[in-house]
Amino acid sequence: xxxxxxxxxxxxxxxxxxxxxxxxxxxxxxxxxxxxxxxxxxxxxxxxxxxxxxxxxxxxxxxxxxxxxxxxxxxxxxxxxxxxxxxxxxxxxxxxxxxxxxxxxxxxxxxxxxxxxxxxxxxxxxxxxxxxxxxxxxxxxxxxxxxxxxxxxxxxxxxxxxxxxxxxxxxxxxxxxxxxxxxxxxxxxxxxxxxxxxxxxxxxxxxxxxxxxxxxxxxxxxxxxxxxxxxxxxxxxxxxxxxxxxxxxxxxxxxxxxxxxxxxxxxxxxxxxxxxxxxxxxxxxxxxxxxxxxxxxxxxxxxxxxxxxxxxxxxxxxxxxxxxxxxxxxxxxxxxxxxx
Amino acid sequence: xxxxxxxxxxxxxxxxxxxxxxxxxxxxxxxxxxxxxxxxxxxxxxxxxxxxxxxxxxxxxxxxxxxxxxxxxxxxxxxxxxxxxxxxxxxxxxxxxxxxxxxxxxxxxxxxxxxxxxxxxxxxxxxxxxxxxxxxxxxxxxxxxxxxxxxxxxxxxxxxxxxxxxxxxxxxxxxxxxxxxxxxxxxxxxxxxxxxxxxxxxxxxxxxxxxxxxxxxxxxxxxxxxxxxxxxxxxxxxxxxxxxxxxxxxxxxxxxxxxxxxxxxxxxxxxxxxxxxxxxxxxxxxxxxxxxxxxxxxxxxxxxxxxxxxxxxxxxxxxxxxxxxxxxxxxxxxxxxxxx
DNA sequence: TTGTAAGCGTTATCAA
DNA sequence: TTGATAACGCTTACAA
Numbered sequence: 001x002x003x004x005x006x007x008x009x010x011x012x013x014x015x016x017x018x019x020x021x022x023x024x025x026x027x028x029x030x031x032x033x034x035x036x037x038x039x040x041x042x043x044x045x046x047x048x049x050x051x052x053x054x055x056x057x058x059x060x061x062x063x064x065x066x067x068x069x070x071x072x073x074x075x076x077x078x079x080x081x082x083x084x085x086x087x088x089x090x091x092x093x094x095x096x097x098x099x100x101x102x103x104x105x106x107x108x109x110x111x112x113x114x115x116x117x118x119x120x121x122x123x124x125x126x127x128x129x130x131x132x133x134x135x136x137x138x139x140x141x142x143x144x145x146x147x148x149x150x151x152x153x154x155x156x157x158x159x160x161x162x163x164x165x166x167x168x169x170x171x172x173x174x175x176x177x178x179x180x181x182x183x184x185x186x187x188x189x190x191x192x193x194x195x196x197x198x199x200x201x202x203x204x205x206x207x208x209x210x211x212x213x214x215x216x217x218x219x220x221x222x223x224x225x226x227x228x229x230x231x232x233x234x235x236x237x238x239x240x241x242x243x244x245x246x247x248x249x250x251x252x253x254x255x256x257x258x259x260x261x262x263x264x265x266x267x268x269x270x271x272x273x274x275x276x277x278x279x280x281x282x283x284x285x286x287x288x289x290x291x292x293x294x295x296x297x298x299x300x301x302x303x304x305x306x307x308x309x310x311x312x313x314x315x316x317x318x319x320x321x322x323x324x325x326x327x328x329x330x331x332x333x334x335x336x337x338x339x340x
Numbered sequence: 341x342x343x344x345x346x347x348x349x350x351x352x353x354x355x356x357x358x359x360x361x362x363x364x365x366x367x368x369x370x371x372x373x374x375x376x377x378x379x380x381x382x383x384x385x386x387x388x389x390x391x392x393x394x395x396x397x398x399x400x401x402x403x404x405x406x407x408x409x410x411x412x413x414x415x416x417x418x419x420x421x422x423x424x425x426x427x428x429x430x431x432x433x434x435x436x437x438x439x440x441x442x443x444x445x446x447x448x449x450x451x452x453x454x455x456x457x458x459x460x461x462x463x464x465x466x467x468x469x470x471x472x473x474x475x476x477x478x479x480x481x482x483x484x485x486x487x488x489x490x491x492x493x494x495x496x497x498x499x500x501x502x503x504x505x506x507x508x509x510x511x512x513x514x515x516x517x518x519x520x521x522x523x524x525x526x527x528x529x530x531x532x533x534x535x536x537x538x539x540x541x542x543x544x545x546x547x548x549x550x551x552x553x554x555x556x557x558x559x560x561x562x563x564x565x566x567x568x569x570x571x572x573x574x575x576x577x578x579x580x581x582x583x584x585x586x587x588x589x590x591x592x593x594x595x596x597x598x599x600x601x602x603x604x605x606x607x608x609x610x611x612x613x614x615x616x617x618x619x620x621x622x623x624x625x626x627x628x629x630x631x632x633x634x635x636x637x638x639x640x641x642x643x644x645x646x647x648x649x650x651x652x653x654x655x656x657x658x659x660x661x662x663x664x665x666x667x668x669x670x671x672x673x674x675x676x677x678x679x680x
Numbered sequence: 681t682t683g684t685a686a687g688c689g690t691t692a693t694c695a696a
Numbered sequence: 697t698t699g700a701t702a703a704c705g706c707t708t709a710c711a712a
Binding site (some may be wrong): 046048049050051053054059068069072074075078079082086091092093094095096098109110113114115153162220221224247249250252253256275276278280281 | 386388389390391393394399408409410414415418419422426431432434435436438449450453454455469490559560561564586589592594596615618619620621641
Binding site (some may be wrong): 013 | 681682683684685687689690696
């Protein structure tokens with residue numbers, strides 16, 4: 001391995017000078033700088049990243065923890081994060097938090113151990129207390145969670161609000177019997193979406209029975225099975241709100257197989273606006289989440305954190321309803337309850 | 341920061357002993373070992389990962405380069421890789437190769453600089469020569485490419501063979517006019533799938549006109565547009581082979597909008613077996629690729645590479661046709677050309 | 681403008 | 697069984 005010492009010898013200077021040239025620090029005469037660059041090139045020198053990081057106690061990289069590389073939109077999130085971070089001259093390294101609070105914590109430690117300049121943590125399961133502790137000791141931004149005690153350190157979507165809007169819209173369209181397939185109920189996202197569903201119905205004094213709600217696992221197959229269960233329970237519904245598009249896709253197939261006309265007999269609403277949603281038959285109404293904007297805000301805030309700047313408050317990120325033909329007018333179309 | 345020296349002082353030993361305890365190397369009297377462990381716990385000591393890696397010249401982690409976090413199956417690939425690697429006691433770190441050969445190379449260097457024990461490289465654009473050079477100097481496994489000069493260092497799917505099987509199957513079902521929407525034609529995957537399509541038609545002496553083939557971009561929207569173009573060209577086809585499921589989904593919508601009955605008037609075949617494929621209307625015939633098996637083989641081979649073991653030849657990974665009702669019998673159903 | 685030398689926090693060799 | 701001490705390859709005062 002070619003070290004700085006080799007370069008120094010070749011260029012006839014000391015290590016210190018090579019270091020200065022490498023980092024552009026201090027004053028170096030042009031001729032010696034050229035000599036050093038030449039020596040580097042001739043020897044094919046590559047700085048030892050670990051030694052640099054050890055000496056600096058920084059690694060010029062941003063760490064990102066994701067939840068088991070699944071979830072509806074982590075692809076978009078990773079792509080966007082990578083581009084933004086690379087453009088800033090830093091490197092992105094990604095690691096897995098799997099699906100338990102312990103392993104999420106391990107993942108954060110892994111990145112902290114590598115002296116990431118900042119860490120972006122998409123967390124599902126970590127407790128608020130643990131998060132607050134981490135925030136106090138690490139340059140960390142939390143994604144997908146709202147921490148009332150540290151609002152400037154987290155970005156998240158107004159999931160409940162969006163789900164509320166969905167169901168309220170269905171009610172306006174004349175639906176009063178709205179079923180719901182939730183995501184895994186131990187995740188904050190699924191809970192918030194379910195809460196929005198409940199809120200909308202309760203606000204109109206419509207009954208929410210347990211039979212109308214069933215838990216899915218966010219997968220297409222899970223949505224299919226959940227919908228079959230729902231149907232076999234014999235609960236009547238003219239509209240179905242699925243907590244994500246994948247489950248909506250599975251549910252639509254189950255409905256078709258049960259002989260339901262879509263959307264005439266059952267309207268369906270999804271969540272996440274997956275790329276295929278608009279191309280399904282019928283095109284699926286859903287909620288678009290501004291992932292790019294959210295992750296961008298998180299990264300910008302992380303950079304401020306690194307620089308020690310004061311942290312401005314973050315905007316709220318709200319979903320946008322994409323209305324497509326999977327929703328038809330319901331039986332109360334001529335006399336719908338009005339939005340409050 | 342608590343260092344080894346602090347622990348040593350607290351336990352009344354030297355840092356050499358602390359290091360021995362930490363790594364389980366050498367002989368340490370049980371009482372002193374306990375004392376050291378206690379000191380570590382009391383001080384909340386965490387070893388400095390960078391210092392360890394620098395001293396060891398290894399980092400106990402496996403690096404993975406992916407292509408811009410997209411492509412049909414990188415989610416499954418990442419999830420599986422993470423699980424396997426974590427189970428082996430190592431850590432996975434992921435980085436982005438974006439979509440150019442230069443940046444793929446940079447990504448590899450990034451991981452090599454961090455002294456990853458091994459690197460898994462999913463590459464689309466790097467030249468074979470560059471790959472061979474890298475293989476010679478790094479503990480690297482190549483994913484998604486076949487290198488005749490280093491077959492034991494790469495895992496890949498028999499994409500052409502699978503595409504051939506698809507189109508041959510369509511012919512057996514009585515189709516003779518088969519159109520094709522390809523992926524981005526500069527990627528090896530799209531090329532191989534297109535080659536399989538051509539091969540099947542040519543083997544039956546069926547005409548492959550340029551008009552039957554159109555390039556897509558692997559997206560749903562791209563498949564939709566490509567199919568519209570295909571239709572506007574006025575080429576007749578009774579079956580459509582899309583190079584991936586996403587494009588097939590878009591194409592199906594374009595076909596429906598053009599008034600085609602699916603599958604009666606046009607049969608559609610996709611590729612990748614996305615989770616939703618079986619739940620579309622009509623359920624989409626497609627090709628399942630054993631991603632888990634492939635990445636597992638790559639990782640096992642990487643571990644052998646690390647240990648310096650001899651590398652056994654790797655099995656071929658072949659796709660499996662998932663026949664669903666998006667394919668109907670074609671006009672030559674009573675007298676199809678037979679499979680060769 | 682450049683060089684010397686002391687860190688950074690480990691590991692590992694060699695004596696004791 | 698332990699402890700000094702020299703690496704590992706870099707950065708950065710401090711001197712020159």
